[in-house]
Amino acid sequence: MMELICPAGTPAALKSAIDAGADAIYCGFNDETNARNFPGLNFSRDELRKGIALAHARGAKILVAINTFPRASAVEIWQRAVDDAVSAGADALILADIGLMDYAARRHPNQRLHVSVQAAAANPDAIAFYAETFGARRVVLPRVLSVPEIAEITRESACETEVFVFGGLCVMAEGRCSLSSYATGKSPNMQGVCSPPSHVAYEQTTEGTTSRLGGFTINRFGASEPAGYPTLCKGRFSTAQGAGYIFEDPVSLDATTLLKGLRDAGVTALKIEGRQRGRAYVESVVRHFRHALAALGSGSEADIASLKPFTEGQASTLGAYRKTWR
Structure with missing residues (x-):
């Protein structure tokens, strides 16, 4: 069964994700070390420790996103985030920067590392570099690949793959927004x-x-x-x-209908975007995919409500997963 990876921008959203059936929750510190650095969002050090304790007590994992690129004059801010996340008991760190990946691998050799989507590792050679050099165990694939391309990458990689199945999209290449x-x-x-x-x-x-x-x-x-x-x-x-x-319509990714194809492609985990969204979004979207995965596992039809109220512009797309222009 594929893991369901869910967002949490607040401790309340984290609890909602656990209650709704998340296998793992990803979150970040309330500073510039994570890519959702907005006022009122994210976790203090104490909140993260408490969130990890709650998740572990309920059988869920916490993945800490430290997925921005450090400023040359302040690398220690990002290194401290790595150290604090490990100390708090994070199940994995989601990293994008090569230098920070090197720091984490050397300083905390037993810590599980995931390659952030911000690293834009979209082919077997790039993924092999992270796995062989830093011991990365999983890569979050960019949202520019079709399902057959994901299947090919998974076949050729020793690294686990994680893909987005719901949430906002961006016209820019991952990690390259200007x-x-x-x-x-x-x-x-x-x-x-x-x-x-x-x-x-x-x-x-x-x-x-x-x-x-x-x-x-x-x-x-x-x-x-x-x-x-x-x-x-x-x-x-x-x-x-x-x-x-001109660039992109306001629309959300919804890959509910592609779950079987993603499973058959060898995907390890499914990721929901939305750390900046509220508890209602988190709970509803997580329950939707929990039910869809249960139906997939039993071979039955999923009786699930539409996610249209939670999409941007009240519209959804399969994105690059189904590249109809080819």
């Missing part, structure tokens, strides 16, 4: 903030709502149209070819 940092000066891959709230602004007019990021107009919504959060990759812009979502 759009948000261009507009705000803060990098998702270094400071862990995509469209930081400090740079977000909304203007209400008689015609509706205008959203801006770092002074750039991202979108305009009609009076009765829900106003989405402004990210450059999902903004509407005017071009010579017309106006609309």
